[in-house]
Structures are given as structure tokens and as C-alpha cells.
Amino acid sequence: METHTAAALPPELAALTTGDADALDRLGAQFRAAAAADDLVDVAYRVIDSPVGSLLLAGTERGLVRVAFAREGHDSVLESLAANVSPRILLAPARLDDAARELEEYFAQRRQVFDLPLDFRLATGFRREVLAHLPDIGYGHTASYAAVAALTSSPRAVRAVGTACARNPLPLVVPCHRVIRSDGSWGAYLGGVDAKALLLGLEAA
Amino acid sequence: MSPQPPFEVLVASHGAVVLRVCRALAGLQDADDVWQETFLAALRAYPSSADVRNWEAWLVTIARNKAMDHHRKTGRLPIPDGDDALEATGTVAGSGGDAVVHAVEAGETAEQVWAALAKLPPKQREAVVYHHLAGLAYADVAPLLGNSEAAARRAAADGMKSLRAHLVQDREDFS
Numbered sequence: 001m002e003t004h005t006a007a008a009l010p011p012e013l014a015a016l017t018t019g020d021a022d023a024l025d026r027l028g029a030q031f032r033a034a035a036a037a038d039d040l041v042d043v044a045y046r047v048i049d050s051p052v053g054s055l056l057l058a059g060t061e062r063g064l065v066r067v068a069f070a071r072e073g074h075d076s077v078l079e080s081l082a083a084n085v086s087p088r089i090l091l092a093p094a095r096l097d098d099a100a101r102e103l104e105e106y107f108a109q110r111r112q113v114f115d116l117p118l119d120f121r122l123a124t125g126f127r128r129e130v131l132a133h134l135p136d137i138g139y140g141h142t143a144s145y146a147a148v149a150a151l152t153s154s155p156r157a158v159r160a161v162g163t164a165c166a167r168n169p170l171p172l173v174v175p176c177h178r179v180i181r182s183d184g185s186w187g188a189y190l191g192g193v194d195a196k197a198l199l200l201g202l203e204a205a
Numbered sequence: 206m207s208p209q210p211p212f213e214v215l216v217a218s219h220g221a222v223v224l225r226v227c228r229a230l231a232g233l234q235d236a237d238d239v240w241q242e243t244f245l246a247a248l249r250a251y252p253s254s255a256d257v258r259n260w261e262a263w264l265v266t267i268a269r270n271k272a273m274d275h276h277r278k279t280g281r282l283p284i285p286d287g288d289d290a291l292e293a294t295g296t297v298a299g300s301g302g303d304a305v306v307h308a309v310e311a312g313e314t315a316e317q318v319w320a321a322l323a324k325l326p327p328k329q330r331e332a333v334v335y336h337h338l339a340g341l342a343y344a345d346v347a348p349l350l351g352n353s354e355a356a357a358r359r360a361a362a363d364g365m366k367s368l369r370a371h372l373v374q375d376r377e378d379f380s
Contacts, residue, residue: 009337009338009340010337010365012318012365012368012369012372013318013333013337013338015314015315015317015318016225016228016229016315016318016319016338017221017225018315020221020224020225023224023237024220024221024224027220027224027237027240027241028216028220030241031216031240031241031244031245034241034245035244035245035248038245040245040248040249043211045213078211078213078214079208079210079211081211082208082209082210082211083208083209086252087208087209087210087211087212087251087252088212088248088251088252089211089212089213090211090212090213090216090248091213
């Protein structure tokens with residue numbers, strides 16, 4: 001990203017750019033730590049590897065606010081967090097340590113229930129009501145979109161349940177992958193159908 | 206108005222340019238502190254800065270103000286006099302190993318360039334830093350200098366001419 005200026009940089013000034021990369025790594029780390037200590041980080045994030053690809057984890061002071069699959073485009077997810085929560089977003093892994101650890105345990109089949117503070121501010125109204133019911137579907141079980149709708153205040157809103165699952169800001173942790181079609185087929189998943197199959201297989205094992 | 210990017214994007218995209226400006230205006234020794242102060246101040250002000258049009262120019266402006274604050278606070282002058290500058294070129298090896306080696310290979314050491322910049326009249330120095338080192342357009346340099354685009358262009362051109370002369374002079378002094 002600095003190439004546009006580096007290319008135009010007069011050779012007389014080149015010496016002032018030496019050692020940039022190392023210096024910037026060090027300065028960036030110090031800055032993120034100082035910003036966190038001063039409570040200036042409204043949204044902290046980190047990216048972890050998982051069996052379903054790299055996952056973006058983002059958290060506010062209230063709790064985990066977003067889990068995003070790579071196919072959602074992590075950059076655009078961060079832009080949308082900037083617009084909808086706060087632009088004071090920094091790579092600050094420490095705040096996501098608990099979430100990263102619990103997900104790692106989940107993928108290692110050592111955890112069936114997540115015990116994390118969650119910030120549901122990205123889901124409102126009926127979508128939020130649907131998400132509140134999803135943890136009722138226990139580990140290793142599935143429920144149809146119609147069965148989930150029946151638990152809500154709008155028992156016939158089957159399609160809206162599908163939308164709520166498709167736009168779940170906290171997939172994996174809020175288990176929308178356990179919601180399947182009435183005919184038993186998997187249905188769509190925001191992490192991709194392969195990811196849904198992997199998760200249901202993992203939980204069935 | 207385009208939405209504000211995540212602040213992390215500003216650090217990644219403009220951290221290098223801000224570091225060059227800090228080095229040029231505050232000196233190599235104080236540049237890291239000024240860089241930190243710049244980004245912390247920017248992060249504090251970020252939520253109320255949605256109307257900013259050019260984030261790089263905004264950050265460079267904050268860096269300029271922080272560099273001036275730093276000079277006032279430390280009581281250290283931004284500009285070494287000629288002798289200090291020449292001495293400094295011989296002593297930097299201890300402070301920044303690899304960087305200095307690369308700089309020597311590049312022709313001048315960072316200290317030499319900084320010392321040469323410091324000899325320029327303030328307007329010329331700032332014009333060179335904002336346009337040539339930070340890559341800002343003259344339209345964005347002018348408000349920083351408090352003059353017109355044409356005057357900013359002239360100051361940068363005159364600045365580069367004097368800078369070359371100072372660097373040549375340095376080389377002759379050493380040979």
C-alpha cells in the first residue's frame with residue numbers, strides 16, 4: 001500500500017524509509033496495546049484457522065458480536081462493523097481469547113455448549129427472537145425451519161426463520177447449522193453447504 | 206460521504222507515510238513516540254471525524270502538530286545545527302543497526318538526509334516532507350502550509366533543489 005508513494009519517492013529521500021517494515025510491526029503492536037489500555041477499541045477482532053476455513057471473530061465490550069466465514073469476505077464484514085457498530089476497530093486478539101479457545105475445543109469435540117458473553121446488537125426484532133431459540137436445539141440434534149418457527153411468536157413464519165439463520169451474525173456459537181429442511185436435506189448455510197455437512201458430521205460423531 | 210474505514214485499515218494503509226513524516230519533522234530519535242501519539246490522538250478523534258475527505262492528509266496534519274508539541278515538551282530543537290548533524294552521521298550505527306546499513310547502501314544515511322532536511326527553511330522543508338515524502342497532492346499540502354497550491358509547488362521544488370545541494374555538500378565534506 002505504500003508503493004504509490006515509494007515509487008514516486010525522490011532517491012534523495014529514500015534513506016528515511018529504511019527499516020520501515022520492522023519498525024511498523026513494533027509500533028503497531030505497541031499502539032494496539034496502548035489503545036486497548038485506554039479503552040479506545042470499540043470493536044476488537046482476530047482471525048483464527050478452523051476446519052471450516054479462516055474465521056473472523058469480533059467482539060465489543062459487551063461480548064462476541066460477529067463470527068464470519070472467509071466466503072463472507074472478512075474485509076467487507078469489518079467495513080460493515082465500522083458502519084453499524086463503530087469505526088474504532090483494531091486487531092486486538094486478547095479480547096477474543098476466550099472465544100478462540102472455546103471454538104478450538106468445539107472443533108476438537110471437547111465442547112458441546114458455548115459459554116461466552118454475546119452481543120446481539122446486529123440482529124433485531126424477529127431475527128433476534130429466532131436466534132434466541134437456536135441454542136434449544138442441542139448438540140448433535142437438528143430441527144426443521146418449521147419446527148423452529150413453531151417455537152416463536154410467529155409460528156407460521158418459516159421463511160423468516162430461514163432468513164434469520166442465513167443472516168445470523170454469530171454462526172457456530174449460535175447454532176443455525178442445526179436447522180435443516182423438513183425433508184431432512186441440509187438446506188443452505190452462510191458458511192457453505194460443505195461447512196454445514198462438516199459441522200453436523202462432527203456433532204454426530 | 207463514503208463511510209469511515211475500520212481504524213485498523215488506516216494504520217495498515219498510512220502507518221508508513223506517517224512514520225516518514227515523524228522521522229522528517231521530529232527526528233529519528235523521537236519519531237516512534239510521535240507516531241504513537243499521532244495514532245492515539247487520531248483514534249480518540251475518529252468517531253467525530255466522519256467528514257474527513259482524505260485520511261492520509263488528516264493523519265499527516267495530526268503528526269505535524271504532535272511533532273511540534275514534542276519539540277515544545279522536550280525542549281529539544283527539531284533542527285540540529287550543522288556540526289551536530291555531521292557528528293550524528295558517525296554515531297547512528299549504535300542506534301539502528303540494519304536500518305543504517307541499508308541506508309548506507311542507498312547512498313545516504315537517514316541521519317544525513319534528516320540533517321539536510323533540517324537545514325531547509327521551514328516552508329520548504331514541510332513542502333518536501335508532505336509532497337515528496339508523504340505523497341500528498343499539492344492541493345492537500347497547501348492548507349498545511351497555509352498558502353496556495355502554486356506556492357506549495359514552488360516551495361517543494363525549491364526545497365528539493367536545496368536538499369540536493371546540501372547532500373552534495375555533505376559528500377564533499379566527507380571525501
